[in-house]
Amino acid sequence: MSNAKTPTTHQAIIAIDQGTTSSRAILFNQHGEQLHSYQQEFTQHFPQSGWVEHDPQDILNTSLIATKTVMEYAQANSIEVLAVGITNQRETTLVWHKETGEPVYNAIVWQDRRTSAFCAENQEYAECITAKTGLLLDPYFSASKIAWILNNVEGARAQADYGELIFGTVDTFLIWHLTAGKVHATDTTNASRTNLFNIHTLDWDSELLEWYDIPAKMLPEVKESADDYGMTSTTALPLNVPIAGVAGDQQAALFGQCCFTPGGFKATYGTGCFALLNTGTEPQKSNHQMLTTVGYTLHGETYYALEGSIFTAGANIQWLRDGIKVIKSASATKALAESLEYDHGVVLVPGFAGLGAPHWEADARAAIYGMSRGTTEAHFARAALEAVCYQTYDLLTAMSADSVSAEAVWVDGGMVGNDWLCQFLADMLQVAVLRPKTMESTALGVMYLAGLQVGWYKDTQSLQQYKVVDKKFTPQLDDTTRSMLLTRWQKAVAATLAFI
Ligand SMILES: Nc1ncnc2c1ncn2[C@@H]1O[C@H](COP(=O)(O)OP(=O)(O)O)[C@@H](O)[C@H]1O
Numbered sequence: 085m086s087n088a089k090t091p092t093t094h095q096a097i098i099a100i101d102q103g104t105t106s107s108r109a110i111l112f113n114q115h116g117e118q119l120h121s122y123q124q125e126f127t128q129h130f131p132q133s134g135w136v137e138h139d140p141q142d143i144l145n146t147s148l149i150a151t152k153t154v155m156e157y158a159q160a161n162s163i164e165v166l167a168v169g170i171t172n173q174r175e176t177t178l179v180w181h182k183e184t185g186e187p188v189y190n191a192i193v194w195q196d197r198r199t200s201a202f203c204a205e206n207q208e209y210a211e212c213i214t215a216k217t218g219l220l221l222d223p224y225f226s227a228s229k230i231a232w233i234l235n236n237v238e239g240a241r242a243q244a245d246y247g248e249l250i251f252g253t254v255d256t257f258l259i260w261h262l263t264a265g266k267v268h269a270t271d272t273t274n275a276s277r278t279n280l281f282n283i284h285t286l287d288w289d290s291e292l293l294e295w296y297d298i299p300a301k302m303l304p305e306v307k308e309s310a311d312d313y314g315m316t317s318t319t320a321l322p323l324n325v326p327i328a329g330v331a332g333d334q335q336a337a338l339f340g341q342c343c344f345t346p347g348g349f350k351a352t353y354g355t356g357c358f359a360l361l362n363t364g365t366e367p368q369k370s371n372h373q374m375l376t377t378v379g380y381t382l383h384g385e386t387y388y389a390l391e392g393s394i395f396t397a398g399a400n401i402q403w404l405r406d407g408i409k410v411i412k413s414a415s416a417t418k419a420l421a422e423s424l425e426y427d428h429g430v431v432l433v434p435g436f437a438g439l440g441a442p443h444w445e446a447d448a449r450a451a452i453y454g455m456s457r458g459t460t461e462a463h464f465a466r467a468a469l470e471a472v473c474y475q476t477y478d479l480l481t482a483m484s485a486d487s488v489s490a491e492a493v494w495v496d497g498g499m500v501g502n503d504w505l506c507q508f509l510a511d512m513l514q515v516a517v518l519r520p521k522t523m524e525s526t527a528l529g530v531m532y533l534a535g536l537q538v539g540w541y542k543d544t545q546s547l548q549q550y551k552v553v554d555k556k557f558t559p560q561l562d563d564t565t566r567s568m569l570l571t572r573w574q575k576a577v578a579a580t581l582a583f584i
């Protein structure tokens with residue numbers, strides 16, 4: 085998929101956004117306007133129930149094709165490419181040979197649950213892991229996936245001990261290939277998703293490495309999010325420019341939404357929903373099962389965030405459309421939702437892939453309550469949209485109790501094109517919901533980071549001028565109706581958890 089726009093400048097930065105289902109590259113001018121973009125999907129592999137893998141070659145090839153396409157557009161239009169930024173699906177784990185670049189196994193994707201028994205059996209160590217990493221002991225994160233590769237791929241353990249194998253998340257894998265094997269590095273945001281990184285010392289934690297039995301020499305160097313990651317090598321791309329910005333995709337979106345101060349809050353509604361609250365320069369411990377994570381490191385200063393993850397958001401709508409086929413398109417949900425009153429009575433608890441934050445109940449499953457003979461596709465659509473808003477309410481309530489309150493909610497992702505959803509979100513959260521004009525916050529965020537590194541921007545303050553609000557949604561619903569709806573949601577969640 086490709087789309088172009090007449091260039092308005094003669095300099096640009098390429099943001100590579102390597103996501104779970106596709107890789108895309110976007111060429112941005114200094115005003116954060118997209119000059120060109122290209123996206124390519126790739127195959128998902130499900131070798132066993134609960135396992136999710138990507139072919140490393142697919143990750144690399146689709147990223148290179150996307151980058152080359154926008155680069156060629158730049159060249160054809162005499163636009164000078166100043167730098168590259170990389171943002172990526174987080175936690176996904178790769179191990180490869182240091183000399184040849186040959187992966188020893190497929191990439192084990194963040195959604196993969198193969199190490200759940202290991203994590204469940206070792207929960208007595210969870211508290212210590214949380215204290216150091218800000219995360220939980222859960223298969224979501226990289227460490228147990230690395231250990232699985234070392235323990236299950238023939239010869240891998242011995243090769244790792246001899247220093248022949250190296251590990252990386254997707255950013256590291258791409259940097260390594262783009263620099264022709266010269267740079268083995270990651271940034272603090274990606275490192276903070278591994279379960280091996282101490283978010284207080286901002287370094288790999290030797291005790292955790294020992295506990296997971298992972299050799300330290302496998303790990304990449306950890307750099308700031310705007311930093312010198314080496315030059316792209318012409319063996320990978322016909323381009324010789326610095327890789328100057330790197331961040332995990334949800335943190336990049338936080339940056340792209342200009343949430344630079346404590347209380348800055350963004351929620352991305354794609355397949356899943358990831359909500360991040362900037363909590364300032366000290367890590368805030370959560371008492372409500374939120375994750376504490378690095379937001380970004382810039383000019384020697386690290387900002388932290390609390391994060392809540394909802395495993396299915398847009399995926400609930402996909403289920404209505406492709407699974408049970410009660411709606412024709414995702415966009416049809418707006419009119420269907422509008423056709424009902426607030427007291428329509430149906431609640432969907434979308435535990436299709438378990439319930440994430442704040443419950444972290446992998447074994448929970450989806451449930452629908454309150455159906456009658458009068459229940460129609462409109463109830464399903466409305467309940468699916470309402471559910472992600474109630475879940476965001478739960479996350480924001482937990483985060484506010486742990487740390488600062490959000491001033492407003494900056495939203496992005498495919499679902500927020502739906503005005504009904506945005507209005508209901510504002511009604512539930514009781515704060516303004518702001519939808520920016522540039523919806524590609526993730527790519528924009530890493531472009532900003534690269535732009536700061538190459539001197540395009542002076543500081544984060546100077547980025548605020550490029551932020552344009554497309555639409556603001558303010559709370560309108562009366563308190564009585566809101567409380568009635570939230571009470572019914574909480575009852576439905578309690579019933580779903582009791583059913584496990
Ligand atoms: N108008 C809409 N209303 C509700 N959901 C929508 C709408 N448009 C798209 N979606 C949902 O948004 C998701 C796509 O968003 P996107 O940000 O592209 O996801 P991802 O990057 O995770 O692939 C799909 O799951 C789709 O069901």
Ligand SMILES: O=P(O)(O)OC[C@H](O)CO
Nearest residue numbers: 103104173174194333334
């Ligand atoms: O690739 P996305 O947009 O689905 O994001 C995945 C997250 O980074 C997983 O933590």
